[in-house]
Amino acid sequence: MPVPWEALIPIGLVTVMFGTAGTLIKTSKQAQNQGKPVRYHVDAWDEMMMDRDQRLTGHKRGQRSDPVPPEGFETSSVWATEPRR
């Protein structure tokens, strides 16, 4: 009995579509995170630290180990303007 090759066409199409969508999503997420894997299980502490990283480096995933902060770091905190928890 001949092989039903017409059935493999939609299987191949669906596989390629899943694969492309997954790859594009992964690439987009990594580009948003400066090439690093996405942070998961981010709790309130991590959110606060990532906001601080943004004040220090300009991006939520930017990192620097220099102990001297950039100009304007001391006055750039919006902590005092947020409602009291």
Add this chain to the structure above:
Amino acid sequence: MTTYKDGVRSSHPYKEPTSLPDSIPKVQELGTTSAPLKSAAFFLGAYCKEYNEDFMLCKQENRDPAHCLKEGRRVTRCATDLITKMRENCLQQFDEHWECLENNNQEYYLCRKPERTLNKCMFEKLGLTKTIPGAPKGKPPIHEVEKPIFKAIQK
């Protein structure tokens, strides 16, 4: 922490309209971001123990920010001092460890190899060891266990 902020402010960084009065001594804030701080966390605990404990006890009395400014300045100065010393002595191991942490969701258990080299370098150069407070005393601490149960999937 995602509260509504005016669109007017989003194009340039926020600047506090009322800064501290001049009567309060100025201290340079710590410009290190989260991953290097997490890497140095246990060494900060070992090196700055007295100042940290002072600050926490002070905060326990009264949570008003104005009450604990002096102890806070001491903590900041001690932390800046330690980070400077770490960068002078163990820069390469320090950088490796915090870069590994940053690529692994800032979890310690996924980055044991760079952590071991950093601990060794810190012990040799500055005499600081990482101790986990509250760890059970009979068994080896988790960062020294040879074959842990929770580990990275790939070697």
